[in-house]
Amino acid sequence: MAKKSKRELAALGSATQDVSLTLADVAKRAGVSPITASRALNRPELVNEATRKRVLETVQTLGYVPNLLAGGLASSKSRLVAILLPTINHSLFSTAVQAMMDRLTEAGYQSLLGSTGYSAKKEEILLEAILGRRPDGVVLTGTLHTESSRRRLASAGIPVVEAWDLGDSALDMQIGFSHEQVGQHIAQHFFAKGYRDFAVITADDPRGLRRTNSLVSQLKQLGITHTLVETLPLPATWQVGREGLRRLLKRNSRPQLVICSSDILALGVLAEAASMNLHIPDDLAVLGFGNITESEFAYPALSTVSVNAPEMGRQIAEALLGRFADKTCNLKLRVDTGFTLLERFST
Amino acid sequence: MAKKSKRELAALGSATQDVSLTLADVAKRAGVSPITASRALNRPELVNEATRKRVLETVQTLGYVPNLLAGGLASSKSRLVAILLPTINHSLFSTAVQAMMDRLTEAGYQSLLGSTGYSAKKEEILLEAILGRRPDGVVLTGTLHTESSRRRLASAGIPVVEAWDLGDSALDMQIGFSHEQVGQHIAQHFFAKGYRDFAVITADDPRGLRRTNSLVSQLKQLGITHTLVETLPLPATWQVGREGLRRLLKRNSRPQLVICSSDILALGVLAEAASMNLHIPDDLAVLGFGNITESEFAYPALSTVSVNAPEMGRQIAEALLGRFADKTCNLKLRVDTGFTLLERFST
DNA sequence: CTGTTAGCGCCTTCAG
DNA sequence: CTGAAGGCGCTAACAG
Numbered sequence: 001m002a003k004k005s006k007r008e009l010a011a012l013g014s015a016t017q018d019v020s021l022t023l024a025d026v027a028k029r030a031g032v033s034p035i036t037a038s039r040a041l042n043r044p045e046l047v048n049e050a051t052r053k054r055v056l057e058t059v060q061t062l063g064y065v066p067n068l069l070a071g072g073l074a075s076s077k078s079r080l081v082a083i084l085l086p087t088i089n090h091s092l093f094s095t096a097v098q099a100m101m102d103r104l105t106e107a108g109y110q111s112l113l114g115s116t117g118y119s120a121k122k123e124e125i126l127l128e129a130i131l132g133r134r135p136d137g138v139v140l141t142g143t144l145h146t147e148s149s150r151r152r153l154a155s156a157g158i159p160v161v162e163a164w165d166l167g168d169s170a171l172d173m174q175i176g177f178s179h180e181q182v183g184q185h186i187a188q189h190f191f192a193k194g195y196r197d198f199a200v201i202t203a204d205d206p207r208g209l210r211r212t213n214s215l216v217s218q219l220k221q222l223g224i225t226h227t228l229v230e231t232l233p234l235p236a237t238w239q240v241g242r243e244g245l246r247r248l249l250k251r252n253s254r255p256q257l258v259i260c261s262s263d264i265l266a267l268g269v270l271a272e273a274a275s276m277n278l279h280i281p282d283d284l285a286v287l288g289f290g291n292i293t294e295s296e297f298a299y300p301a302l303s304t305v306s307v308n309a310p311e312m313g314r315q316i317a318e319a320l321l322g323r324f325a326d327k328t329c330n331l332k333l334r335v336d337t338g339f340t341l342l343e344r345f346s347t
Numbered sequence: 348m349a350k351k352s353k354r355e356l357a358a359l360g361s362a363t364q365d366v367s368l369t370l371a372d373v374a375k376r377a378g379v380s381p382i383t384a385s386r387a388l389n390r391p392e393l394v395n396e397a398t399r400k401r402v403l404e405t406v407q408t409l410g411y412v413p414n415l416l417a418g419g420l421a422s423s424k425s426r427l428v429a430i431l432l433p434t435i436n437h438s439l440f441s442t443a444v445q446a447m448m449d450r451l452t453e454a455g456y457q458s459l460l461g462s463t464g465y466s467a468k469k470e471e472i473l474l475e476a477i478l479g480r481r482p483d484g485v486v487l488t489g490t491l492h493t494e495s496s497r498r499r500l501a502s503a504g505i506p507v508v509e510a511w512d513l514g515d516s517a518l519d520m521q522i523g524f525s526h527e528q529v530g531q532h533i534a535q536h537f538f539a540k541g542y543r544d545f546a547v548i549t550a551d552d553p554r555g556l557r558r559t560n561s562l563v564s565q566l567k568q569l570g571i572t573h574t575l576v577e578t579l580p581l582p583a584t585w586q587v588g589r590e591g592l593r594r595l596l597k598r599n600s601r602p603q604l605v606i607c608s609s610d611i612l613a614l615g616v617l618a619e620a621a622s623m624n625l626h627i628p629d630d631l632a633v634l635g636f637g638n639i640t641e642s643e644f645a646y647p648a649l650s651t652v653s654v655n656a657p658e659m660g661r662q663i664a665e666a667l668l669g670r671f672a673d674k675t676c677n678l679k680l681r682v683d684t685g686f687t688l689l690e691r692f693s694t
Numbered sequence: 695c696t697g698t699t700a701g702c703g704c705c706t707t708c709a710g
Numbered sequence: 711c712t713g714a715a716g717g718c719g720c721t722a723a724c725a726g
Contacts, residue, residue, distance in 0.1 A: 020502075022703055033713050038705065048711060063499065068479040069420045070703035073718050078416065088435060089445040098436040101462060110477065113460050115448060130457065132415040152410065155367075239644035267614075271646045297586035299618045369719055380697050385721060395695060417719035420702050 021064045030058040041066060072134060081109050081320060082135040084126055086118040086205065087235065091263065092309050093141075095291050096163070099313030100139070107321050109136070116141070118205050118234065124149045131156055137320040143167040143174075144206060159323040159330075161316050165207060166336060173323075173333040175316050179207045182305055182339055183214025186287065189341055190257055191222050195285070199228040199255035201244035201265055203236035208261035211289070215259065228253050236261065241268020249276075256285060263290030263304060270299055281344055295342055303344045312337045368411045377405040388413060419481060426456050428667060429482040431473055433465040433552065434582065438610070439656050440488075442638050443510070446660030447486070454668050456483070463488070465552050465581060471496045478503055484667040490514040490521070491553060506670040506677075508663050512554060513683060520670075520680040522663050526554045529652055529686055530561025533634065536688055537604055538569050542632075546575040546602035548591035548612055550583035555608035558636070562606065575600050583608065588615020596623075603632060610637030610651060617646055628691055642689055650691045659684045 027037040032051060040047045040055035047055075058064075072078040081104055085093045101111045112133060114126040124146045127138075131152060137159045143166075145153075153160055153171055160172040165179065190198070198219060202208045209231070216227050228251060230244045244265060245258065260266040266288030270280060278284050280301040288295065292306035315335055322330045374384040379398060387394045387402035394402075405411075419425040428451055432440045448458045459480060461473040471493045474485075478499060484506045490513075492500075500507050500518055507519040512526065537545070545566060549555045556578070563574045575598060577591045591612060592605065607613040613635030617627060625631050627648035635642065639653035662682055669677045 020703095023705095024703080034703090035705075035714085036712060039712090042705085046711070051711090063502070065475060065499070066479050067420070067481060067703055069416050069425065069481055070718090071479075071705075073414070073416045073420055073720090074703075074705040076718075087445060088448070089438070089441040091436070091438070094436040094441045098434060098462060101435070101460065105461065105473070108476075110480065111460050113448065113458050114452065115445060126452070128412060129455075132413050132418075133457065134414060134416055152412070155410070237644065238641055242644060267646075268644070271644075275647050294585055297584065297589060297615070297618075299614075300622050367719095370721095371719080381719090382698085382721070383696060386696090389721085393695075398695085414719050417702090418721075420704090421719075421721040423702075 095309040096313035103317035187218035202261035241265035263288040443660035450664035534565035549608035588612035
């Protein structure tokens, strides 16, 4: 008599169905071979209507849950997307991720999240771990990666989206906007409106700093040589924003416009300004940076540069799904999602 | 001559190392058996210092990335934690998740995220899909689950944390606070301070409604029979908050205190109040609900009930890790994370 | 401390 | 449309 495996013994022993069911169990119960059961679930078009129905019913009654680890191993398709961001705890990112996940879930993909804290080294470590899960696609934030990360991604041979930024030397697809253009645009716009005294409160994050640098250098070109910049440590919180304005004003500066690297900082500035009885935007204009779906209805006096985060999330998802469906499409995709400036005027 | 597998043929064919390396390749190169290589990576204490070093070096030079699907399948340990929340796009949740993920990552676990949109049915569907990944643990939000979800979780036999709430009939562990207590506490506190005219602006989410109901019924017990409640559809945005206040005031009501089911709504109320030249908190006191690490420094006039979201996240992670390490500990763990009321007084 | 053997649960390939 | 055989890459269990 053939030796019985542990599973078979357990099944004989008791009525507990805790020993997780396998496709074989379902198949036996439905009177088909395992592979037919598999096809009934994954490639229904290859299976006779009636048998498929029978299998599906058995799955229901037995409460079978396919083991995706096994499936992934056998098919080298994991239906997993890895998403690496600086932090999930930031409205811009979480909004985009939400939209992205919604679409991916709908399409039958699951999302593995990792947070890099704005560090390329952390990204590398996370990436290595996550690539072990054999994801079908990867979403990264920005264009700053270690050499090792680039190599690993290349040899993984899966679609990669670099989000939130545009740059040369794309790994694969890029979906984002130019942070240099943002800085430039802000400078030009407000200069044209007659503003001459600018100040910046920025968190110490790579893209925020790039926006700031671009802004400052554009202002220089317009003849404004001196722009106060307060760089504050991450994370960008309300508290940090308040502190930023305090420091700015201590430095004997009386800017007409304070440009913040994020809405959160800007809200902190508003709060601090309120407690100093400064009127916004008459005494002090404040510019934030955030998600358009929020800024439009936020504090009435707050101007912002806004990105359409949900739309970006959706586009990222679509780009990946396109690639999953057809290896040749979307090659070298590069989408400029743009940004809009919403100015709140003095009354 | 033995038939060669696809892998072997590919390896012979060219120098591309794109055919992903396996542990066997590493083992061969290091002159040990596959299992020794495996142990060198996963259970270093079982392997001779020298051989371990040799294996690790080979891993480095070859750029080997372990296939976690295979590992998980063989060991039935996936090092994966599934986290299901209503939405990731909410500061309270994203803050908690961030802390949770940080701890889990540190311990070598990865996080699979899913968003349920406050729906138990969606939770069920997500859960089924995600359980196929054989996660080592699951974090759910709240205590409202479908019968099917409960069954599946039971037969999965893995640690489960129900977060953000406390209730009877726990699935396994609960880490959260009582929403009934929140409502009750607000009522008592402000009644004692002399407030008599209350109004509520709440999003249509289960826990927010429970806080509201508890508040209203506690007020009734204190003799306040009439409390205006504006229930607005999700998601809770700034815009919705503004709209909420507008509606409230249209209903000929002049509340002394507006209680909002979230900080975001409260900020909308503040914005709307500002545009109506209402002074906060003199003309109108506003109460939010959110994360303590934010509320403390937020808009100066905004009172809040606050939860320590990062701490909750950490506790959830620890609870799971404890279970992973020792199946017997943390049994029936039930942690009340509490909440604090921060009142902003009129000046 | 190291190796051998035998699967984990599923899907690919090829044959009916 | 359905099935049989074999292997995906790794590790548990046992032996040395």
